[in-house]
Structure formats: C-alpha cells, structure tokens
Amino acid sequence: MPAKKEIAVIGLGKFGYALAKALADLGHSVVGVDINPEYVRRAQDIIAQAYEADATDEKMLSQIGIKDLDRVIVSTGDSMEASILVVLNLQAAGVKNIWVKAISEAHERVLYKLGVPFVVFPEAFVAAQMANRLTAPGLQEYFGLGKDVAVREIIVDNWIGKTLRDLDLTNKYQVQVIAFRLAGDSEFHFVPQADRALKAGDVLVLLGRTEDIMRVDKF
Structure with a gap:
C-alpha cells in the first residue's frame, strides 16, 4: 500500500473539492485552502483542515506550513492569473512537488515553462478519452492487463546525469519506462x-x- 501523505488542495471548487474528498477517502491527510467561506465550510467535514484564506498571499501560505507537506495541488477556478501567482508563491516558499489544474492549453504551456512538474487539464483529458471510446470501442481497455497494473510518473532528482541503462529499473524493480517528458516541455515522448x-x-x-x-526509489 502507498504511504499516507499530507497533501494540500488550494481551491475547493468542484474539482478541488472532489479531489480533496477522494484523497481523504484514501486515508491521506488533506489541508484545504479557499477564499470562499462557503467552500471552506463544505470541506470541513471531509478533510483534516480547511482554511479560509487567499492563496495568492505568500505570507499566508508560509503561516500554514505549506512547504512541509508532501504534495500541493492548485485548482483555483477560472483565473489563470491567480493560478500562476499561487504557483510562484509556492515555488518561493520552497515547495517542489506541485500539481496544477490547467484551464486552457495556453495556461498549460505557461505552467510547464514555470517548471511545474505535473499539470492536469481535466476537460481536455476527458474529452479525448470520450472521443476515443466513441470512435474506437474497446480502446479504454488498452491497459486491461490486470487490476494490479499501474502507471506512475516520477520526476528526476537524484538520478541527474544517469542513464536508463545505469538505473536498470527493469531488472531491479521489474518495471518498464514507457515514456518520458523533458523538463520544461508539455509533450511526452x-x-x-x-x-x-x-x-x-x-x-x-x-x-x-x-x-x-x-x-522504485528515486530519491
């Protein structure tokens, strides 16, 4: 079983709330942040802590100890400007493991250029999956190799300068590297x-x- 983590969700709208609830249901400790008091009240019953605060305020993020958490997810609604400002504040606070919900392709490209390691564009992802399922029945079963098969994205940190041949992940861990994305790029190869x-x-x-x-021990 994956280790339980302390995770912050900044933005508790529809996507952020659903994600926070899913994480909490998996047993993780979730800290929620939103400027909307109604969203904060709604989340209080399902997550460990919920703060009514403006995440574009760098001092506030520092006060709640954001840099000490394992993951931070940014889901700030329809404001690209607010999302980018929150990301910059998180980076200034020393947060490395940042995930961000993008609201457009332009937003996605900017986030990757800022060095955000993981960007999620839910609408585009769901639309592509539906299009594939509508036009090519059975394609969603591509990874139907068993319930215990998973795909994981990891960021290169202590492996800097090493090659996949050096790491020998297939023999050491029985896993296969099937794709990669260069730092700062949005496309996988x-x-x-x-x-x-x-x-x-x-x-x-x-x-x-x-x-x-x-x-797999990447650190």
Missing part, C-alpha cells in the same frame, strides 16, 4: 533512449505492478 543522460525536472513514466512501481 516514447521509446526512451537507454543511453541519454537524465536531467533535473525530466519526467519518466513507469509501467508495472503497483507494488513494484511503489518500490
């Missing part, structure tokens, strides 16, 4: 080269049994 030196911020996509994938 497939069939990674075994002898390319990894750089800080690169993202690797692993495929394997859940237990094996969670054993």
Whole structure:
C-alpha cells in the first residue's frame, strides 16, 4: 500500500473539492485552502483542515506550513492569473512537488515553462478519452492487463546525469519506462533512449505492478 501523505488542495471548487474528498477517502491527510467561506465550510467535514484564506498571499501560505507537506495541488477556478501567482508563491516558499489544474492549453504551456512538474487539464483529458471510446470501442481497455497494473510518473532528482541503462529499473524493480517528458516541455515522448543522460525536472513514466512501481526509489 502507498504511504499516507499530507497533501494540500488550494481551491475547493468542484474539482478541488472532489479531489480533496477522494484523497481523504484514501486515508491521506488533506489541508484545504479557499477564499470562499462557503467552500471552506463544505470541506470541513471531509478533510483534516480547511482554511479560509487567499492563496495568492505568500505570507499566508508560509503561516500554514505549506512547504512541509508532501504534495500541493492548485485548482483555483477560472483565473489563470491567480493560478500562476499561487504557483510562484509556492515555488518561493520552497515547495517542489506541485500539481496544477490547467484551464486552457495556453495556461498549460505557461505552467510547464514555470517548471511545474505535473499539470492536469481535466476537460481536455476527458474529452479525448470520450472521443476515443466513441470512435474506437474497446480502446479504454488498452491497459486491461490486470487490476494490479499501474502507471506512475516520477520526476528526476537524484538520478541527474544517469542513464536508463545505469538505473536498470527493469531488472531491479521489474518495471518498464514507457515514456518520458523533458523538463520544461508539455509533450511526452516514447521509446526512451537507454543511453541519454537524465536531467533535473525530466519526467519518466513507469509501467508495472503497483507494488513494484511503489518500490522504485528515486530519491
């Protein structure tokens, strides 16, 4: 089982609330932040802590100890400006593991350029999945290899300068690197080269049994 984590969700609208609830249901400790008092009250019964605060205020983020949490998810509604400001504040506070909900392709590109490791564009993802299912029945079963098969994205940190051949993940952990994304890029590439030196911020996509994938020690 994955270790329980302390996770912040900034923005408790429809997406943020649903994500916070799902994380809490999985047993994680969730800290929610939103400037809307109604959203904060709604979340208080399902998560560990909920703060009514403006996440664009850098001092406020510091006061709630945001940098000490394992993950921070930014889901600030329809304001691209607010989202970017929150990200900059998180980076200034020393937060590294940032996930952000994008509201447009332009927003997504800006976030990657800012060095955000994980960007989620829910509407585009769901639309693409539905289009595939409508036009190619059965495509959603592509990963129907068993209930214990998982895909995991990890950020290169202590593997800087090493190659996939050096890491030998297939033999050490029984997992396969199926794709990668270069630091600062928004597009994934497939069939990674075994002898390319990894750089800080690169993202690797692993495929394997859940237990094996969670054993991979990237730090």
